[in-house]
Amino acid sequence: MLMMADFFVKTSAPVSELPQNDRPKMFLFGTPSYTNMGDQAVSLAIRKYFELEFPQYQFIEIMDYDTHAGIKAVKEIINARDIVGYTGGGNLGSLYTDIEEGRREVFKTFTHNLTISFPQSIHFEKNDYGEKELELSQAAYASNPNLVLFARDAQSFRRMQKAFDNHVRFTPDMVLFLEPRILKLKRQGALFVLRHDGEKVLTESFITTLKDVLAKEGPVERTDTVLENPAKITPVTRERLFEEILEKIASQEVIVSDRFHAMVFSVLTQTPCLLFGNSYGKGKHAYYDWLENVKWIQYTDETDLGRITTQIDDLKKAPVHDFELRANFKDLDRLLQAHTAKFN
């Protein structure tokens, strides 16, 4: 049974058939059911973008576990004016093969439709496995002349141009399209938001030492942007969970993280955040490309505890201010405007 978010939201019940009507459609594949709140926020932001900027499109999400059934169902009703998308995030490459396989299937199926790979970071490992995965993706992407890949950082832009002959465009992560949330909650303590996956590079001993230092100044807690419960998230439940995590972030004096979206949530809520690296620099590059001027955010490769505590103290004192990234989504706007104009 397909879960189509658009209908689900409006009817409060899952439906098993795609809508057939006169509206042009945006089919977003890969909507995450898993509990990574970064990826959840990306899919939410893509929906918000369309609702605000291209409301004429009926926005239909196909959940990650429904990719195969969704492809079959969409093939039956799709028109030339309809758009196919695959959700954004930091999972294009060889580290999350199940997701990459779904992306390939979608791209090589809808070769006659404008196909948008929403802003991603890319990382194919430099070993036999990574190279084989890259070849599979190259073959799939090359079969779609209407595919446009969006990179969310300059490193990914460079890598995508090298790996693929498709058009590559450069915008921020979709979550940075969302409006800032000035929640004015009481702030207390430090929250460590840390990954537990193969991208982790911080050692546990370093984390423990840094926690001990910060514990002298106030309460210290540890969490992750990947939730332990609920077990699954749907387009119905994700917005509330997204608001909850923003509130959690916004009630801290400082965030210490190696999670790209912990940084982004801190940007949105004006929460001081010190970001450390992951295995291939996706947070680092996005920081330098888009967020270097946001005074309450800092990326660091530092390992010296004295320097790190100075950085954290400085962040806590940093002034808040407006920032403006809307103009940097222009290439996405223009792609969709040009497509829409063709069918009017």
Added chain:
Amino acid sequence: MLMMADFFVKTSAPVSELPQNDRPKMFLFGTPSYTNMGDQAVSLAIRKYFELEFPQYQFIEIMDYDTHAGIKAVKEIINARDIVGYTGGGNLGSLYTDIEEGRREVFKTFTHNLTISFPQSIHFEKNDYGEKELELSQAAYASNPNLVLFARDAQSFRRMQKAFDNHVRFTPDMVLFLEPRILKLKRQGALFVLRHDGEKVLTESFITTLKDVLAKEGPVERTDTVLENPAKITPVTRERLFEEILEKIASQEVIVSDRFHAMVFSVLTQTPCLLFGNSYGKGKHAYYDWLENVKWIQYTDETDLGRITTQIDDLKKAPVHDFELRANFKDLDRLLQAHTAKFN
């Protein structure tokens, strides 16, 4: 009298009239007569790019001091299929107003022709003067719907999209289009390549201290990519001077610099190079965007002498290897291919 490099090179004499023939033309404005070898190398690289990739175009350079006369002369012979360009570099903005004025004049004159602003860094100062300059540039650029701005780093891409409504594309600096030069010269000592302009942020006391440290290991010399003589450079003399500076760089054990193009020349010649910042991060951003994986190059914001000497020692031991940025000029290729196809 106009100096047109193409004719000058071929005839060994300046000519006072632009050529009229059946070939489509590429008019490159802003070719530097001043002795900044970085800017000289940029104009040389643009010429090499056209000679290699689009040889059907007659490539005509108009020197910086000839902008007004050149505009007048070009207006009389230009056709729809001809292309107008303004040279690349790190001078778009309010720091070099004479250059920016020429750029505005060119952009607002040839509004019916494909107009290419070759890869630049952008910096308008955040003060009354900078904001007035920005408004003048915005008005001029906005009058040309066929203008495409190329940014050579992600910070500039972000800033250009915010400042201008023109299309903005993202490629490396044009000098990185040139082939590496493996000169195999005997290497000795350290060369400090340091700016003397308003973009300088390194202090003289810091430089002296670092020179003293490196002087213990071998000869230390100081220079700049801006030559003291000759007083002027022409398209005839620049290639030899370019080869000379590459040889100078390639005969050092290490380059210490705050010059973007000292880094680029070090990339091309496999010379270890530690790059420090300028006033607005143009070298830093280009490093992270394009050169982070080049093992003999390192950008640093470090001020601790011990850490800096460790970085230099590591660079001297770094392995050389191939690197590949050709794919990252694709957006320039495609723009020119699309334009060329329209007139075939």
